Amino acid sequence: MPRPKKCRKVCYMPVIRKFAPVEISKNSQEIEITIDEFETIRLIDKEGFSQEECSKYMNVARTTIQNIYNNARKKIAEALVLGKALNIKGGDYTICSKRGLHSLCAECKAHNIE
Numbered sequence: 001m002p003r004p005k006k007c008r009k010v011c012y013m014p015v016i017r018k019f020a021p022v023e024i025s026k027n028s029q030e031i032e033i034t035i036d037e038f039e040t041i042r043l044i045d046k047e048g049f050s051q052e053e054c055s056k057y058m059n060v061a062r063t064t065i066q067n068i069y070n071n072a073r074k075k076i077a078e079a080l081v082l083g084k085a086l087n088i089k090g091g092d093y094t095i096c097s098k099r100g101l102h103s104l105c106a107e108c109k110a111h112n113i114e
Helices: 035-046 051-058 062-082 108-112
Strands: 008-010 030-033 085-088 093-095
Touching (some): 008 035, 008 051, 035 062, 035 093, 051 062
Parallel strands (some): 008 093, 030 085
């Protein structure tokens, strides 16, 4: 029996959850990126965290972050290259208790990365 998935800590929920090209056909497929994949992209690419820092921040192993990050980047690349809509939803995550839904947690950066 496989080990149960550990929920990833998320401190920032996306305000906008769907991105689509201006010239998109009605029959175009959507690509789904999960909330935890969004958080790894935000932390690593926008905030400049290393994968090790990101793993501590989200309370999971570095190899888990590496897998999540690689999957997220592949999905984003597919959406950009093939002109598909990108929808952000779902995933295995818990919301950080030290913040509101759409603002960064002022203490998170310090309370998990030591």
